[in-house]
Amino acid sequence: MIQHIQIYRTEETNPHRNLAVEQYLLESVQPETCILYLWQNRRTVVIGRNQNALRECRTTRLEADGGFLARRLSGGGAVFHDLGNLNFTFLVRKEDYDLQRQLSVIVEACRAMGVPAECSGRNDVLAGGRKFSGNAFYEHRGRSYHHGTLLVDVDMGNMSRYLCPSPAKLQAKGVESVRSRVVNLKDLKPGLTIGEMARQMEDAFAKVYGLPAERLDESGFDSGYIAALAERNSSWEWLHGQNLPCTADFEDRFAWGEVRLQLQAAEGCVRQAAVYTDAMDWQLAPELEKALSGCRMQLQEMQGRIRGAALDGQVKEDLCGLLARQDF
Numbered sequence: 001m002i003q004h005i006q007i008y009r010t011e012e013t014n015p016h017r018n019l020a021v022e023q024y025l026l027e028s029v030q031p032e033t034c035i036l037y038l039w040q041n042r043r044t045v046v047i048g049r050n051q052n053a054l055r056e057c058r059t060t061r062l063e064a065d066g067g068f069l070a071r072r073l074s075g076g077g078a079v080f081h082d083l084g085n086l087n088f089t090f091l092v093r094k095e096d097y098d099l100q101r102q103l104s105v106i107v108e109a110c111r112a113m114g115v116p117a118e119c120s121g122r123n124d125v126l127a128g129g130r131k132f133s134g135n136a137f138y139e140h141r142g143r144s145y146h147h148g149t150l151l152v153d154v155d156m157g158n159m160s161r162y163l164c165p166s167p168a169k170l171q172a173k174g175v176e177s178v179r180s181r182v183v184n185l186k187d188l189k190p191g192l193t194i195g196e197m198a199r200q201m202e203d204a205f206a207k208v209y210g211l212p213a214e215r216l217d218e219s220g221f222d223s224g225y226i227a228a229l230a231e232r233n234s235s236w237e238w239l240h241g242q243n244l245p246c247t248a249d250f251e252d253r254f255a256w257g258e259v260r261l262q263l264q265a266a267e268g269c270v271r272q273a274a275v276y277t278d279a280m281d282w283q284l285a286p287e288l289e290k291a292l293s294g295c296r297m298q299l300q301e302m303q304g305r306i307r308g309a310a311l312d313g314q315v316k317e318d319l320c321g322l323l324a325r326q327d328f
Contacts, residue, residue, distance in 0.1 A: 020229035240268025
């Protein structure tokens with residue numbers, strides 16, 4: 001039974017560090033205690049533990065815009081975070097995990113502001129039939145967390161800009177996101193700010209659990225351990241190394257001929273490249289296959305490999321343009 005509730009809210013907006021803090025809190029939560037962690041990420045796509053980043057996100061566009069790709073420990077689909085979004089995490093020991101009670105904190109916080117919120121069967125929270133909160137879950141070594149998003153004033157244009165699947169014919173095995181109709185809470189309660197939403201969550205947390213909340217101070221955290229987790233969270237191996245195999249299929253016609261690239265990718269890298277072309281240069285296909293095999297599925301690296309290949313200059317630029325147009 002929960003006897004103590006604690007709140008930690010951070011001003012940090014780097015997703016790799018915020019997810020590291022979340023993992024630290026999970027591993028350190030005490031018996032009969034529930035922690036509410038409130039946090040924000042700037043321009044971030046967070047994918048589920050078992051998702052393929054290349055399938056869920058336009059990673060090249062996100063990186064070019066100064067955004068972040070992050071992978072969480074929990075399952076579920078890809079989500080977009082910006083500073084119009086408030087993230088929450090409930091962290092408890094397994095024996096005290098109570099999803100309905102935790103979800104009721106969100107519902108209570110919204111209803112206190114006059115927003116008619118309700119839980120759906122898919123572990124989402126809706127208002128007027130539209131989703132403003134998606135939730136995901138994780139359990140490890142007798143500890144559990146339930147986390148999710150609260151769309152307060154998210155840039156919906158950017159949500160579609162980064163989350164929509166690439167126009168390239170990219171086929172992947174694994175978990176794909178289920179897109180839902182979404183709404184910002186600010187549309188339902190004009191003038192709502194992230195600060196007010198956070199305060200309402202804190203008040204509802206205390207009300208639902210019937211306990212006074214203690215505020216956690218980061219000075220008591222293990223900063224070295226958190227830094228190590230953040231470094232892992234930002235690594236290529238963590239973000240792409242778990243990706244299941246996928247095939248990318250690109251084609252176009254140029255003055256020198258038609259070309260089709262089929263790339264077998266795994267762990268974020270091109271494992272095998274097949275090139276089909278009617279170009280007069282018989283060396284084009286084997287040279288391009290050799291250049292792309294083994295490189296990361298990252299636009300700049302792939303273009304660099306092409307520009308370093310023994311190919312005609314115009315052919316190189318056309319191929320680099322072909323890749324750039326795929327927006328993967």
